[in-house]
Amino acid sequence: MQELVQRILDEGEHIGDGIVKVDSFLNHQVDPQLTWRMAKVIHDSFLAEGVRRITRVLTAEVSGIPVALQVAEQFGAQMIYARKSHSRTMTGTYYVAEAVSRTRGISSELMVDRRFLKVQDRVLIIDDFLATGATLTALARLVGESGAELCGIACVIEKPQEGGREVLTDLDAPIITLAKIRFDEDGLHVAS
Amino acid sequence: MQELVQRILDEGEHIGDGIVKVDSFLNHQVDPQLTWRMAKVIHDSFLAEGVRRITRVLTAEVSGIPVALQVAEQFGAQMIYARKSHSRTMTGTYYVAEAVSRTRGISSELMVDRRFLKVQDRVLIIDDFLATGATLTALARLVGESGAELCGIACVIEKPQEGGREVLTDLDAPIITLAKIRFDEDGLHVAS
Numbered sequence: 001m002q003e004l005v006q007r008i009l010d011e012g013e014h015i016g017d018g019i020v021k022v023d024s025f026l027n028h029q030v031d032p033q034l035t036w037r038m039a040k041v042i043h044d045s046f047l048a049e050g051v052r053r054i055t056r057v058l059t060a061e062v063s064g065i066p067v068a069l070q071v072a073e074q075f076g077a078q079m080i081y082a083r084k085s086h087s088r089t090m091t092g093t094y095y096v097a098e099a100v101s102r103t104r105g106i107s108s109e110l111m112v113d114r115r116f117l118k119v120q121d122r123v124l125i126i127d128d129f130l131a132t133g134a135t136l137t138a139l140a141r142l143v144g145e146s147g148a149e150l151c152g153i154a155c156v157i158e159k160p161q162e163g164g165r166e167v168l169t170d171l172d173a174p175i176i177t178l179a180k181i182r183f184d185e186d187g188l189h190v191a192s
Numbered sequence: 193m194q195e196l197v198q199r200i201l202d203e204g205e206h207i208g209d210g211i212v213k214v215d216s217f218l219n220h221q222v223d224p225q226l227t228w229r230m231a232k233v234i235h236d237s238f239l240a241e242g243v244r245r246i247t248r249v250l251t252a253e254v255s256g257i258p259v260a261l262q263v264a265e266q267f268g269a270q271m272i273y274a275r276k277s278h279s280r281t282m283t284g285t286y287y288v289a290e291a292v293s294r295t296r297g298i299s300s301e302l303m304v305d306r307r308f309l310k311v312q313d314r315v316l317i318i319d320d321f322l323a324t325g326a327t328l329t330a331l332a333r334l335v336g337e338s339g340a341e342l343c344g345i346a347c348v349i350e351k352p353q354e355g356g357r358e359v360l361t362d363l364d365a366p367i368i369t370l371a372k373i374r375f376d377e378d379g380l381h382v383a384s
Contacts, residue, residue: 013283015280015281015283017280019280019281021281021283023281023282023305024307024308027281028272028273028275028304028305028308029270029271029272029305029308030261030264030270030271030272030273031270031271032261032262032264032265032269032270032271033265033268035261036265061253061254062253062254062257062273065254065257065258065261066257066258066261066271069222069224069227069257069258069261069262070224070261072222072224073224073225073227073228076225077224078221078222078223078224079221079222079223079224079258080220080221080222081220081222081254083220088207088209088211089207089211089213089215089219090215091205091207091213112220113215113220113221115216116216116220116221
């Protein structure tokens with residue numbers, strides 16, 4: 001997606017260790033118009049893959065929420081964000097999976113209330129980054145536990161050097177990403 | 193907003209201590225279509241109050257993000273979610289304010305990168321609940337520190353018994369909420 005590639009080139013900041021900071025439009029400040037257009041590309045790409053009826057779009061709090069919400073809206077689906085911490089309102093029973101976040105350097109549990117994922121659901125998993133695939137794998141385990149069908153995975157930015165796409169191969173679901181970034185001795189490279 | 197009142201009556205669960213669980217459409221599973229209509233009512237209500245040009249919509253992660261995103265989209269503004277925890281990408285300098293969350297029983301810091309709030313900005317603050325006003329007061333302090341203008345506050349659900357509206361009076365900004373809930377010996381009451 002050329003518009004996204006240009007935003008990453010213009011605003012992304014390589015802060016070392018393979019981490020690019022895109023907090024001016026993706027994960028602290030969020031550009032709603034860009035988010036809507038990214039969600040439309042994801043929606044249309046899944047249609048082109050033959051993925052049509054979707055009932056749930058699943059992400060992990062926090063930074064996947066804006067894109068997941070807009071993709072869910074376009075599919076007429078409900079959006080679910082897996083919780084990472086307990087709150088007093090979490091009185092139900094939950095699917096739980098462990099994920100290790102590289103940017104935060106911590107391992108966390110992802111939790112989804114069992115009321116919201118059922119065996120008849122058709123699910124897309126959405127997140128901001130496809131890097132090592134750890135969060136996405138954990139989300140896929142939640143879907144698997146519920147018996148729902150995983151119909152596809154989409155992320156805004158892919159880091160092919162971290163191998164996440166290979167990790168996700170076993171899931172046998174189409175994977176869509178909107179921009180790929182890689183780093184070498186010349187710095188940051190961005191492509192569609 | 194009658195549609196929201198009905199959803200709270202149908203799906204809200206009073207789990208004791210004045211806390212109502214609305215995780216089937218507001219803060220775990222999210223209904224994107226309802227979210228869009230709530231954002232439209234908030235947008236139109238601010239227009240009716242004479243609040244027109246808005247450049248930033250500010251919320252706190254996590255549960256305010258969906259509504260804040262949709263309100264920002266309708267105003268053509270950027271959305272910012274204040275961060276509650278540090279991540280490795282937070283390399284800038286931040287406005288910081290302390291807030292105490294009642295549902296989580298913890299005090300937390302809210303942080304906004306100084307690049308995203310400037311003295312010329314016109315800001316709306318959006319969150320899911322207006323209860324004690326602690327989170328909203330902290331967000332307002334972030335806006336105040338930046339020198340930007342606070343133009344209004346909107347929340348999805350208000351709990352008038354917790355006095356948040358009175359706490360926010362000094363901010364001298366219009367306050368819009370879409371449903372009011374209160375508890376007495378007969379249980380949960382919901383009104384527009």
